[in-house]
Amino acid sequence: MQQTISSGSMTYNTLGKSGLLVSKLSLGAWVSFDDQIGLDTAYAIMKRAYELGCNLFDNAESYASGKAEVMMGQAFHRGLKDGVWTREDVVLTTKLFGGARGDQNTLNSKGCSRKHIVEGIEASLKRMDLEYVDVVFCHRPDPLTPIEETVRAMNHVIDRGYAYYWGTSEWSAQEITEACRVADRNGLIRPLCEQPQYNIFHRHRVEIEYEPLYREFGLGTTIWSPLAWGILSGKYSGKNIPEGSRLSLEKYKWLKDTAFSEREWQIEKTDQLKPIAQELGCSVAQLAIAWCAANPNVSTVITGATRLEQLEENFKAVSIVPKLTPEVMSRIDKIAQTKPDYDPEKKMACRVRGIA
Incomplete structure (x- = not known):
């Protein structure tokens, strides 16, 4: 069970079964860094997010083909120079799997093999100009690589001091369980956290599939897409596409479609x-x-922003959490009609009777 403390207007949770504290709301680089904003804006947004209590900044080798890592690294070092933060003040994360070369990726420049994990983290650190990241994720499961190879590779990365913790992203409960079992069997470090999609419209994995993992392994979660690709912002009402939004970008035409x-x-x-x-x-x-953020199994919710005003508005969500009473949550469920239909007691009864 994660531990929670409050400081100022922000709430902080321990990330999974660790002592690492992460802000309930965090900031990610997907789509925005390099694709939508330049360095000056990225720095201004990161700085303001930090002032509002955010301490976790998320990235991936594949975001803008590595350019997002470059930009975040430059913004971070500008903050160091300006005295905004120290390295100990922030939690920097990145993810490995898709490679950083876009269409130029070769067979071994992506995936979760030992070769790519080691070469990939070294390349990410070089782009961000860092000695280490706090958490490195396997961005997706790799069907070609044995999970034991991935677990051992991630432990090698930690042993080399390239990262302090490791996690998964969009792995199934079965895959995460296998990774934990491999780690336990060999005296290695388990994955600490998972980065899944989670929002009002996308719930089953976080609320049902992972539920045993929270209890057995103390799994933490760093949530992405809380606004369902921006749909839950309400700005696409009537199929309107505001200029500068992610759906207006040619690169993300598939998202609009x-x-x-x-x-x-x-x-x-x-x-x-x-x-x-x-x-x-x-x-x-x-x-x-x-x-x-109201889900007790959510460690941090990764938000995105292209403007300071957007960031400010998103972070005001912290003050809304206490207002989400059971009655309000029930009304949301009735409208969305996406609450997973699962009753563990009923399921067990069916198993006893041999129905399922």
């Missing part, structure tokens, strides 16, 4: 959530972020 076809129902549900947000005195985006 998906949002306006198979995810069109989510845009409609978001509009129906707006009256609840108004009653609570917040935006629907703040409601959605607070909803994620």
Whole structure:
């Protein structure tokens, strides 16, 4: 069970079964860094996020083909020079799997093999101009690499001082369990945390599939896409595409096509959530972020921003969490119709009777 402390307006949780404290809301570089904003804006946003209590900044080797890591590293070092923070003050994370060369990736420049994990983290550290990151994730499971090889490679990375902790991202409960079993059997370090997608429309894995992992391994979670690709911001109501939004980028045309076809129902549900947000005195985006943060198994919610005003608004979600009473959460469930249908006692009864 993670431990929680409060400091100022921000809440901090221990990340999984560790003593590492991470802010309930954090900042990620996906889409925004390099694709939407330049270095000056990235630094201003990171600095303001830190002032608001954020201490975790997330990245990946594949974001903007490595350029997002370069930009975050430059912004971090500008903050060091300006005396905004010290290295001990922040938790910097990155993820390995997709490679940093885009279409130029070769067979062994991606994946979770020992070769790519070691070469990949060395390349990430060089781009960010760091001696180490606090947490390194396997960005996706690798069907070609035995999990034991990945576990041993991640432990090698930790032994070399390239990272302090390691985790997974979008791994199944079975894969995470196997990684933990391999680590326990060989006296190695388990994955500390998982980085899954989680939002009002995407719930089963975090709420049901991982539930045994929280109890057995103390698994932490660093949530991505709390706004469901921006849909829960409400800005795409009526299939409107604001200039400068991620759906307006040609690079993410596939995202727009998906949002306006198979995810069109989510845009409609978001509009129906707006009256609840108004009653609570917040935006629907703040409601959605607070909803994620209210889950006791969520260690941190990774947000994104391209403007200071957007960051400020997102971080106000911290004050909305206490307003999410059981009655409010029930109303959200009734509108979204996405709550996983699972009753562990009923499931066990069916097993005893031989039904399932």
